[in-house]
Amino acid sequence: MPELVINISNVVSPLCYSLIRLEPYTTCIYGCVYCYARWYRRESDIVRPRVNAVKEFSIYARKIYRRDLLPIPARLSTLIDPFIPHEELFKTSLSLLRIALDYEYPIIINTKSILLLRDPWRRVIERLADRGLVSIQISVSTLDQRISSSLEPYASTPSERLSMAREFSSIGIPIAVRLSPYIPRISIYPSIEELANIFKDHGVRHVVVEVLRLESSSIESFLRGLGLDIDVESYSLRIVEGLTPISRISLGSRIDEYIALSKTLARYGIGFATCKEGLYSIHTAYDCCGMYLLKRSIAYRATLMEIYRIAREWNGIPLEKIGDAMDILLKQGYLVGEKLRLYPKRVSKPLKNHEKKLLRVLKSRDMVIHIAPSLDIVDGRIIARDIDDTIKTVSRPR
Template identity: 30%
Template sequence: MVDTLLRPRNFIDGTRPAPRVPAPVIDRRRPDLRTYGPVETDRRRGRGATANPDGRYEPVQRERIDDGWDIDEEIDDLRTEVTIEKPRTIITKNDSPDIGFDRSINPYRGCEHGCVYCFARPSHAYQGLSPGLDFETKLFAKPNAPELLRKELSAPGYEPRMIAMGTNTDPYQPIERHYRITRQVLEVLEEAGHPVGIVTKSALVTRDIDILSRMAERGLAKVALSVTTLDPRLARRMEPRAATPTKRLSAIRQLTEAGIPVSVLVAPLIPAINDHEIESILRAAYASGAREAGYVLLRLPHELKGIVRDWLAENYPDRMKHVLSLVEETRGGKLYDSAFGQRQTGVGPYAWMIGRRFEAAAGRLGFNTERTRLRTDLFRRPAKETGQLALF
């Protein structure tokens, strides 16, 4: 294998592109992942992406090619690495007009679930890492999140509104079992009487039913489960380390029985892959207890276009061109359009048909007759920890 530098994005003298330079031969026992091109199937078993392309901020892109010196040696599999991150703030603000919250908390960067379609993958480029396999193997945890949250909620000018969790990466991904950051954040929110909305595709959320049920009883919590497909084989290909569809439906049932408002998200809808399941997913979710529902059409920002294209080429080569053609049809002739009001649902006849099918099925079943509104009047600013003893 030879790692070759391709398509330089910087210039040596300001006028000419950098020359094409071959890099040293890679040790096959521990091949460099930071190259564009398929990674060995055995090595990435249980992962979603098929490659590890360089991020968009890197000065060069590299591609691995076969130089004929392939040696049959044992190859290590990809292991999850977690780096401790210590941010200065934990509440992220946004002013996007087409989403229903203005603040969120993400206890982790990257996500071990490995969902190939995840729109958050390109955010890993900010860390100098790949949105491909790096996104699901090189993770960042923020164990000081509860401490930061308490500090920010204590600020004199803070005004409570629902905090969303799971908006970028899943707060209940597998490493949460060890770090328990999400649970600690919920403990702070419960103490402060602060509303929270959670989005996840993990059955691990049921671990925190004790906290969530108490908060829900006070009108402070709701949960949305993302159910992409009912086909376990498709789920295994698309989202290899997320909970199975059966476990997600079971989680909906358990949360509902505990008195926690639950909604289902059919997200993302991928044309010609899982869009035929709209009605069946909604029926199964309603039978499990969900009473609100929403959907999101496949989004392909930045590097995600190539990642999904490679995944389609490996898993559905006969459908790849058709799927991408339908995506372009819903995005004004492009693979992605980030315009507010359109990025979630798309445009054009195909997107319109998806929307009408969803509305009709949800209406027949009785979804969305009422919307859960969380309370903010119970908020009590946490006491600051000054280290001083009380006078009385």
């Protein structure tokens, strides 16, 4: 597994801000039945600390600090929960947090665990928070305890995770909830209004949804097991020999709930975004990951979100003017083009390749509308679509 920067792909490269990742362990023991990390991991089922991740992050964070560069927030982590029980023995995540503290590097913690509430982890997190260097993103698939226990058998309960959210938010640490995987009707339990009220009561400031995706051969039976008869669609852009085709819940089966959830959360003062879905017209937050909650100046890379904003402002971007749009983003402070050369090569080279992939995606209408339905290419122009226009292009659920 490469260190520090997430692998280049047609989906991640054009959509994701937080490409810096810290993976402390080789695998996870929570046994979530929907886990998609298994498609990316190549190690055995034995949990081992990734000592090279600690070494690489220490070198990189020190260089960013000494060069006085704006840091790109790092995710702890993306494929493995960083606070599985093994953390009590190995303390690899604790080492990464201490490096972030030493070099004032911003961290987005993504977890289902409540180990963070205990020292020494809590003490370090509070020190990071005092410097505006941390936000906590709590992953929840549903607040229905019965279903949660079957989907996430070895993780802490949803109520325990929310209690942790309340405790940390009460001392000023920004809290986001990741509804992941998002499953219609299941993830909005007990109702959208009650869910928003619960989140508000527990100090949640941002919600990001990431729809369920599973192997195409098993997703429909998985949903039927939950009592759901809903449409699915291909997540994979194309069939590749040797790779398992992946499907997700169809846009038509989730869009109405997304719209209602976005509007309801807005009334409670909570930001909303989608993860790797490109539905920008219903986002109410500056970025999807909740990086805006950090209280430090940070570096943003350009994504399709920025292209969407420029397309709205310009009433469309001619394909031959994409370079001009990127130049504008460079002047606005985004980490694009030549500005990447300022950063250590261990991240600047892969980030440059991510940018190249983003630009390649923008040349294909099929890829653009599949990856980001809020965009389209019409008559040689990239256009931003309102949600009503997006809905017209998808089928409604059965």
